[in-house]
Amino acid sequence: KQEVTQIPAALSVPEGENLVLNCSFTDSAIYNLQWFRQDPGKGLTSLLLIQSSQREQTSGRLNASLDKSSGRSTLYIAASQPGDSATYLCAVPYGGATNKLIFGTGTLLAVQP
Amino acid sequence: NAGVTQTPKFRVLKTGQSMTLLCAQDMNHEYMYWYRQDPGMGLRLIHYSVGEGTTAKGEVPDGYNVSRLKKQNFLLGLESAAPSQTSVYFCASTPGFGNTIYFGEGSWLTVV
Helix, strand or coil, rough: CCCEEEEECCEEEEEECCCEECCCCCCCCEEEEEEEEECCCCEEEEEEECCCCCEEEEEEEEEEECCCCCCEEEEECCCCCCHHCCEEEEEEEEHHHHHHEECCCCCEEEEEC | CCCCCECCEEEEEECCCCCEEEEEEECCEEEEEEEEEEEEEEEEEEEEECCCCCCCCCCCCCCCEEEEECCCCEEEECCCCCCCCCCCEEEEECCCCCCEEEEEECCCECCC
């Protein structure tokens, strides 16, 4: 059964620092991987979707990479800001074409001003 | 553009009561999902639908029922609420396989 793990569980950094969030998955036969952001008391907002044929996706200060062979994805946040403080979740689909998602445990990020 | 809308946002139920959570999406998406999020357990799939008139069980379907009579709506029902169903419920939708999945803002349910 696919398992998705995120390390670290929590991270606190000063404003302006570049940082990397990690996501690991046990079954490398994935079609894509999605990164989400969740603010306290809110729903999940999709940040980036990386297809299995891609190695990287970029959106503004965010860059996500995917290495299927090693079962890893990283989310790089450049020049972090207090507004980046949130929980970041990665998720991979399972169950064929139904697009059901299995989620990682999340990384709680705090960017200190 | 409303996206995925969930109602109600907050609800307190007594054990044994029934209720329905409504999810509506205005993006003409085929697939819809109901997840619950609990501390230490993460997000878990309750039920899902891959098209109007279809529903299927997810990881934790016991105690819940769903219906997808209209493409834009996905209803989650609790027939006899239990304290173990205290949770935050999220609805999500997507055009189909391999696409970005969009989530609603969540519904906070407390069963006392």
